[in-house]
Amino acid sequence: MNKTPMKTLLVCGALLAGALTLPAKADLIGLWSFEGDATDGSGNSHDGDLVDAEFSDDVPEALPGGQSLSLADGAHILVPHSEFLSITDAITISVFVKPGENEWEGIIGKNPSDGSGDNHAGNYELRIENGSRQLHFLHQQGGNNDTAFHQSSESMIESDVWSHVAITADVESGDVNFYVNGELTETLEGIITLDAFPTNENPLFIGSRADLFTGFDGLMDELSLWNEVLDADRIMLLANGPASL
16 A cells, blocks of 8 residues: 655645645745655746755654755756746745755855856855855845855854754845744844845756855755745744645
């Protein structure tokens, strides 16, 4: 008899629970649960192509059963460009990570902007910083090679343990919020001074960026991308179970 994976049951349960706890409209752009592939579970068909990526049965405690994405030695996922992946006003990125001891840990990046080198952030980029192990949100500012760096000194990510990390940012307030394991760790107030995040038509990189220098080394699970700022209550929900609509 076929058995439904525990993680699938939890997703279904979260969808039902979410109908009671979340607003009716939630702008989920991409959801990659890494159940043996890089299929997008958001319904937006942002399926990724595996580049030497593998999968592991080691998963976060909040997501028992199923699999996680295993990356090393430059492995990553490429998601073809879509206008829906271009985010101009507000963004939330949520993911479980279990990084190794790599110098850099690139989580997700839609980069670079046209005319810029492959080491620039483009529309958006989230990574764990070299050395400090701090969360680092980046974006370009509308020109060439003009990446803005927003780093949280209060958001250190441990190696070899599962953590949930999330960031929110929007151009209206200019604020960037950093979360670790569902808790708000730091707000950088008014630090974004753009009318809109600059977009591009390059692929979305998961586990690296366009220059393949900041490759993620470790495990990743339940990566979700939203074009709105989720509040603290919804970030806490994401830190304690599967992402849902």
